[in-house]
Every structure is written in C-alpha cells, then in structure tokens.
Amino acid sequence: MSFASIILALVTLQRLGELVLAHRNTARLLARGAIEVGANHYPLIVLVHAGWLIALWIWGRDQDVNLAALAAFLLLQGLRLWVLAALGPRWTTRIIVLPGAPLVASGPYRLFPHPNYAVVVGEIALLPFALHLPVLALIFTVLNLAVLAIRIRAESRALSVSGWPRPRSP
Template identity: 80%
Template sequence: MSPASLILTLVTLQRLGELVLSRHNTSRLLARGAVEVGAGHYPLIVSVHAGWLIALWIWGRGQDVNLAAIAAYLALQGMRVWVLASLGPRWTTRIIVLPGEPLTLSGPYRYFSHPNYAVVVAEIALLPLALHLPALAVIFTLLNLAVLAIRVRAETRALRMLGGPRTSAP
C-alpha cells in the first residue's frame, strides 16, 4: 500500500467513524427534544465531502506525499479532537438544536464561533495539496465554501431563534 493510499484509508475511516458518532449523537439529541434545522442543504454537504474523498482516491492514491502539507493536516486533527471534546454529545454533522440548552463557549468556541468549519476548510484544501493535487484543492475549497455559506446562515438563524443562554460548559 502506498503512503498516499494509507493516508486516504485513514481519512476515509475517520470520516465514516464521525458519521457513526454523528448519527448516535443526533438520535440522542432528538430523543431529548432537539430539532433539526436547515436539513435541506445537508445533501449538498454530503455530496461535497463524498466527492472530495472520491476525487482524492481517484487521483491521489498513487501520488507522492508532501510532508509539510501532511504535517499541517495532522496538526489540524488536534483541533478536530478539541472541537469534538468541547461539544461532546452535542457534536453532529447536522444542525441540531436543543431548546433551552446553553451555547458552548468552552474550548475553541471561546475564540471563534465555528471552529469545526475552520478545520474542515483547511482539511479540504490541505489534503489535496499533500497529494500534489492543487486543482482539487481549489475546486473543493470553493464548493465547500459555497455550501458553508448556506450552512452558517442556517445555523446562525437557528441559534438566534432559540436564544439559548451562553455558558462556558458544553
């Protein structure tokens, strides 16, 4: 197995694991009375992410690996873990809001509103660059930014609409 194929296998497994975690957390939140907001754009997000992985597998699996870019990508995984730990059972890939629940302001959320999206934007650009695929980095960064523009507006509206109290604990 080439180093690029190993990296893509690990990233694919990570993404599949996150989908399992998201589904679990979503079910538990909905059972507690949470509601999903902005579900209409969710297939677009799935399409962009699936397309990104498929394109990386098609054009990247035999590529040499740029060590600086893959090191930066690996460093982002620390930020990803920080986001997941900060949100705990509230982390999902969907916009799920629990009325009356305070907003999370701990971890990276102390510093900016959407740290998970910042990680994803960087990942979508860096992994293709790590595999010497700059065109894929540009194409999927632009597609991701377009979908995130829709998502962040929907999420911001949902959080404002519910107006939960702010807290420093998840």
C-alpha cells in the first residue's frame, strides 16, 4: 500500500466518522426543536465532496506525496478539530437552526466567520496538491466555491430570519 493510499484511507475514515457525528448531532438538534434550512443544496455539497474523494482515489492513490502540501493539510486538521470543539453538539454538515440559541462565538468563531468553510476550501485545494494533482485541485476548488456561495447565502438568510446577528457558525 502506498503512502498516498494510506493518506486517502485516513481522510476517508475521517470523513465517514464526521458523517456519523453530523447525523447524530442533527438528530439531537432536531429533537430539541431545531429546523433544517437550505436542504435543497445539500445533495450538491455531498456530490462535490464525494466526487473529490473518489477522484483522489482514482488518480492519487499511487502518487508521490508532496510533504509541504501534506504538512499544510495536516495543519488544517488542527483547525478542523478546533472548529469541532467550538461547536460541540451543534456541529453538523447541514444548516440546522436552533431558535433562541446564541451564535457560537468561541474558538475560531471569535476570530472570523465561517472557519469551517475556510478549512474545507483549504483541504479541497491542498490534498490534491499533496498528491501532485493540480488540475483536480482547481476543478474541485471551483465547484466547492460555487456550492459554498449557495450555502453561505442560505445560512445567512436563515440566521437573519431567526433573529440572530451576522452568522458566525456553520
């Protein structure tokens, strides 16, 4: 098994684990009276992320690894964990609004809005670069930015309707 395959296996397991966590958190939030907003674009997000990972497996599994790009990708994992810790049970892959709950303003959310999206943008670009696949980095960065534009607009609208100030959490 190549080093690239090990990296891809770890990223795949990470993403699957995050989907389990997101599903559990979503169910708990909905049970507390939260509502989902912007569900229509969610399949696009799933398609982009699944396509990215599949493309990496197809073209990247036997590539040499650029250690500098991999190191940058690993730094983003630290920020990802910081985001997860800050959001705790409110972290999910969907837009879930819990009426009356304050925005998360701790951790990276006190520094800038949408840190989770910043991490994802970086990951989608860096992992293909780590596997010497700059064309995949470009394609999926553009696709991801397109779906993020839709998502952030839907999230901002949902949070403003719920009476919250400018949105700062995913």
